[in-house]
Amino acid sequence: MATLQSTTTVTTRARPRAAISRDALLKWAPLLVLLVLCAIFTLMEPRFLSIRNFARILIAASPALMVAVGVTFIIIMGSIDLSMEGTVSVCAVAFAFCFLWLGGTLASWAWLAIPFAMLVGGLLGFVNGLIHVRLKIPSFMASLAMGFVGTGLAMVMTGGDRIRIEDELFRSLLTERILGFPLMVYVAGLFLLLGWFIQTRTTLGRNFYAVGGGEDLAVASGLNVARVRVLGYTLAGVFFAVGALLAVGRIGIAETATGNNFMFISITAVVVGGTALWGGIGGVWNTLVGVLIVFVIDNGMVVIGLPGYVQDGVLGILVILAVILSTDRKSISFVK
Amino acid sequence: MSMEKLKPWFPWITLAVLVLLVGAVNPAFFKLSGMVALVADIVPLFIMALGMTFAIYIGGIDLSMQQVANLVTVVATVYLAQFGPFVALLCVAAGFAIGAVSGWITTRQFVPSFVATLAMGFIALSGARFLSGERALSMNAEARDASFGWMFGNTAGVPHELIIAGVLLAFAWFLQTRTTFGRALKAVGAGELAAVASGLKVDRIKILAFALSGSFAAIAGLMFSVKLSGGDANLANGFLILAIVAVLVGGTPLTGGVGGVINTLVGTLIVVVIRTAMVYLEVDATMQQMIFGIILIVAIAMTIDRSKMRIVK
Numbered sequence: 001m002a003t004l005q006s007t008t009t010v011t012t013r014a015r016p017r018a019a020i021s022r023d024a025l026l027k028w029a030p031l032l033v034l035l036v037l038c039a040i041f042t043l044m045e046p047r048f049l050s051i052r053n054f055a056r057i058l059i060a061a062s063p064a065l066m067v068a069v070g071v072t073f074i075i076i077m078g079s080i081d082l083s084m085e086g087t088v089s090v091c092a093v094a095f096a097f098c099f100l101w102l103g104g105t106l107a108s109w110a111w112l113a114i115p116f117a118m119l120v121g122g123l124l125g126f127v128n129g130l131i132h133v134r135l136k137i138p139s140f141m142a143s144l145a146m147g148f149v150g151t152g153l154a155m156v157m158t159g160g161d162r163i164r165i166e167d168e169l170f171r172s173l174l175t176e177r178i179l180g181f182p183l184m185v186y187v188a189g190l191f192l193l194l195g196w197f198i199q200t201r202t203t204l205g206r207n208f209y210a211v212g213g214g215e216d217l218a219v220a221s222g223l224n225v226a227r228v229r230v231l232g233y234t235l236a237g238v239f240f241a242v243g244a245l246l247a248v249g250r251i252g253i254a255e256t257a258t259g260n261n262f263m264f265i266s267i268t269a270v271v272v273g274g275t276a277l278w279g280g281i282g283g284v285w286n287t288l289v290g291v292l293i294v295f296v297i298d299n300g301m302v303v304i305g306l307p308g309y310v311q312d313g314v315l316g317i318l319v320i321l322a323v324i325l326s327t328d329r330k331s332i333s334f335v336k
Numbered sequence: 337m338s339m340e341k342l343k344p345w346f347p348w349i350t351l352a353v354l355v356l357l358v359g360a361v362n363p364a365f366f367k368l369s370g371m372v373a374l375v376a377d378i379v380p381l382f383i384m385a386l387g388m389t390f391a392i393y394i395g396g397i398d399l400s401m402q403q404v405a406n407l408v409t410v411v412a413t414v415y416l417a418q419f420g421p422f423v424a425l426l427c428v429a430a431g432f433a434i435g436a437v438s439g440w441i442t443t444r445q446f447v448p449s450f451v452a453t454l455a456m457g458f459i460a461l462s463g464a465r466f467l468s469g470e471r472a473l474s475m476n477a478e479a480r481d482a483s484f485g486w487m488f489g490n491t492a493g494v495p496h497e498l499i500i501a502g503v504l505l506a507f508a509w510f511l512q513t514r515t516t517f518g519r520a521l522k523a524v525g526a527g528e529l530a531a532v533a534s535g536l537k538v539d540r541i542k543i544l545a546f547a548l549s550g551s552f553a554a555i556a557g558l559m560f561s562v563k564l565s566g567g568d569a570n571l572a573n574g575f576l577i578l579a580i581v582a583v584l585v586g587g588t589p590l591t592g593g594v595g596g597v598i599n600t601l602v603g604t605l606i607v608v609v610i611r612t613a614m615v616y617l618e619v620d621a622t623m624q625q626m627i628f629g630i631i632l633i634v635a636i637a638m639t640i641d642r643s644k645m646r647i648v649k
Contacts, residue, residue, distance in 0.1 A: 152626025
């Protein structure tokens with residue numbers, strides 16, 4: 001697609017070459033939207049542009065960013081994963097139980113609860129992928145049903161109770177700050193880099209694009225698509241687990257409701273960032289920008305003092321605008 | 337080939353097997369009055385699922401339905417005193433308009449319906465929260481009874497809700513099978529490019545399909561609000577996912593062009609039987625959600641017709 005466009009820009013001699021190519025514009029449009037939003041909010045309320053406020057935005061965004069990065073891989077494949085609310089809840093609760101059982105402080109063996117939660121996330125993702133691939137159920141339905149199972153499982157484990165994590169060492173994710181930003185922001189940053197590494201530097205990452213770009217072609221070139229899909233869902237599950245850990249770190253409570261609202265927020269963010277739902281385009285940096293757009297709007301509306309109900313509407317309009325701006329109308333004939 | 341012929345009946349078979357299983361374990365399930373009450377109870381969900389069928393039938397999805405229903409509960413409550421029974425028209429018009437805008441954004445602006453309707457849902461929610469002043473409103477009991485009291489009456493033991501559902505089902509079924517619009521919907525769902533090539537005004541058809549799903553969401557919202565005698569920006573929450581599940585379990589796949597409103601009837605019944613069965617079988621409340629999910633996977637795996645899907649995404 002990209003090569004096709006660049007040839008057309010070369011052949012149309014009428015316009016000077018110096019004009020910014022549409023490709024570049026499309027690539028940077030989400031970032032542009034983010035910067036414009038920040039500029040508008042800063043103009044209306046200078047306090048928006050402060051480290052304190054940015055820390056607030058990033059704290060709120062970190063768990064969602066991890067979940068969104070996980071689902072990015074799936075969306076690049078042209079599939080979708082709606083199981084995140086259940087998976088996040090189960091991982092949060094599993095972490096909390098394991099953590100308290102092993103001593104309740106990071107300074108003891110209880111640190112094992114962290115890899116354990118990621119293992120649980122990976123396992124749920126693996127099952128999700130298997131159901132989707134082996135039973136040939138479209139990912140939308142398979143993952144939606146797995147989400148129910150996850151939320152239900154978390155409910156069974158907790159019996160509806162909340163579990164408090166009061167270990168100061170673990171809560172230092174939120175309380176300990178470096179350069180004004182709490183540790184959880186750096187943890188999220190590290191995992192974002194890991195996601196970027198997987199996306200660009202591993203065979204699996206490249207295979208996601210191969211599957212999303214054209215599954216027929218991927219199969220014909222001998223790619224084991226079923227394996228790539230299952231691995232993709234497993235990987236997404238691990239990222240959901242990281243999101244769960246950060247969510248627990250942020251509020252200090254693990255419960256069935258820990259996973260609430262992650263589904264729409266993360267998918268909105270991925271799409272706003274410019275990763276197309278039909279697959280093959282986008283990546284984790286797009287997702288970072290998308291998540292920031294969503295949370296900057298959320299925060300900016302409060303900072304400039306607009307009533308709560310305006311936020312939803314503005315977010316809705318911006319989501320539509322962002323997708324319209326980032327869609328190349330010439331390359332698609334219709335959308336579903 | 338008998339397998340091929342049997343496939344369209346899978347949802348029916350699933351439903352029958354479920355009903356028999358539950359009935360065998362607990363015969364009280366078969367009591368007629370209980371069953372009628374049970375079915376009458378899910379009419380709003382069924383109406384929402386009917387509307388969703390149109391969106392999914394053309395290969396799209398409508399995620400704004402829940403918020404449209406929320407908005408309508410508020411609209412109905414706020415304007416009931418002013419307009420009386422005609423508030424229903426206002427509600428349906430609001431649903432139709434929101435659906436049409438979603439459809440316009442999807443077709444003319446090339447925003448996938450998943451995103452377009454999700455975003456329109458946010459906008460509707462915004463409207464609902466604004467109009468309700470972020471409070472739970474309640475209807476004037478007299479005005480409610482005068483305008484919509486008939487909705488919850490009985491004629492010869494048949495609840496009027498069921499009659500409403502029946503009329504809407506007949507209307508949707510007529511649209512789907514007996515009108516050129518219905519055939520065009522199928523053409524768009526089965527292969528949009530082919531539909532364009534054969535000269536159908538695909539944009540208009542899709543916009544109308546989303547407008548229909550919006551209207552049905554509005555009717556469902558109106559029923560909620562009359563039933564609960566009030567309006568609130570969160571009243572219909574939780575019904576969106578169930579409506580989607582009902583459509584999918586009934587055998588209308590997300591790829592479009594297959595299934596239809598009768599499938600949705602079966603799908604809704606399957607969902608309800610599963611939910612109720614757990615009460616009858618005395619499944620622990622905390623376990624219900626998980627078991628629902630597992631049965632859902634089994635039901636979908638058994639129900640969906642994969643012959644029309646080349647690649648399972």
